[in-house]
Amino acid sequence: MHNLTMSRHNGSELHILCSSGHLFLQPLWDRLRTWEALIQSPFFPVVFSITTYVGFCLPFVVLDIICPWVPALRRYKIHPDFSPSVRQLLPCLGLTLYHHVVFIFPMTLLHWVASRAPLPPEAPELLQVARHVVFCLLLFDAEFFVWHVLHHKVPWLYRSFHKMHHQNSSSFALATQYVSVWELFSLGFFDMVNVLLLRCHPLTVLIFHVVNIWLSVEDHSGYDFPWSTHRLVPFGWYGGVAHHDMHHSQFNCNFAPYFTHWDRILGTLQSAHAK
Ligand SMILES: [Zn+2]
Numbered sequence: 271m272h273n274l275t276m277s278r279h280n281g282s283e284l285h286i287l288c289s290s291g292h293l294f295l296q297p298l299w300d301r302l303r304t305w306e307a308l309i310q311s312p313f314f315p316v317v318f319s320i321t322t323y324v325g326f327c328l329p330f331v332v333l334d335i336i337c338p339w340v341p342a343l344r345r346y347k348i349h350p351d352f353s354p355s356v357r358q359l360l361p362c363l364g365l366t367l368y369h370h371v372v373f374i375f376p377m378t379l380l381h382w383v384a385s386r387a388p389l390p391p392e393a394p395e396l397l398q399v400a401r402h403v404v405f406c407l408l409l410f411d412a413e414f415f416v417w418h419v420l421h422h423k424v425p426w427l428y429r430s431f432h433k434m435h436h437q438n439s440s441s442f443a444l445a446t447q448y449v450s451v452w453e454l455f456s457l458g459f460f461d462m463v464n465v466l467l468l469r470c471h472p473l474t475v476l477i478f479h480v481v482n483i484w485l486s487v488e489d490h491s492g493y494d495f496p497w498s499t500h501r502l503v504p505f506g507w508y509g510g511v512a513h514h515d516m517h518h519s520q521f522n523c524n525f526a527p528y529f530t531h532w533d534r535i536l537g538t539l540q541s542a543h544a545k
């Protein structure tokens with residue numbers, strides 16, 4: 271009886287929390303919906319993607335530029351003596367712009383022509399957004415892990431499609447999207463398929479893309495700060511920048527982009543903290 275009362279009590283608390291989460295996001299969603307014409311335009315996904323990506327890379331580019339004059343920064347660098355040169359930065363930025371204009375824009379245009387559903391009036395619940403973003407990240411991590419292992423274990427796949435991303439053995443933020451067209455489409459497919467599978471709210475889709483772009487840039491940034499994601503997630507569940515940097519320098523370990531469980535299960539986890 272007591273348990274039943276407790277569960278009812280917890281249930282109503284959860285309901286109130288969900289409702290408040292719903293109300294919490296409604297003003298933000300109402301504001302975004304006033305820009306519906308902009309959000310629904312075929313240019314929005316490509317402009318949103320590139321500005322978010324370059325916006326997240328820019329602080330790291332600035333840090334790399336000022337690093338030689340700010341010795342305190344070097345203790346946070348995984349490779350303290352490495353700073354990307356202009357000859358490394360420009361091709362990366364150029365390739366990202368080229369990919370967005372030549373490949374991503376036509377794909378989003380096709381999607382825009384095929385489906386133009388109006389934005390729903392109701393905001394998603396806060397807990398549902400958090401749940402969906404975590405599920406999407408876990409699914410993306412698993413899908414990319416399989417893709418990544420295959421593209422390292424099959425020499426033809428590595429040479430043809432993944433070697434390009436390994437051109438920079440000490441990675442830097444703008445090297446995140448230095449990938450072949452096939453890798454670009456694979457990542458884009460994994461990115462999109464999960465939000466469709468989980469029937470995510472458009473606001474959740476936006477938030478997931480922002481989180482995914484941030485985590486991928488952080489993975490390649492070369493900076494291991496006290497607030498880096500792998501230091502915030504407990505029990506070593508998240509590998510992040512330290513683990514992915516080891517993948518770039520050693521090739522045969524840490525194939526999952528974010529979490530550590532798949533590499534732990536397959537015995538390919540190399541702890542960056544043991545280094
Ligand atoms: Zn790789």
Ligand SMILES: [Zn+2]
Nearest residue numbers: 435490514518
């Ligand atoms: Zn990488």
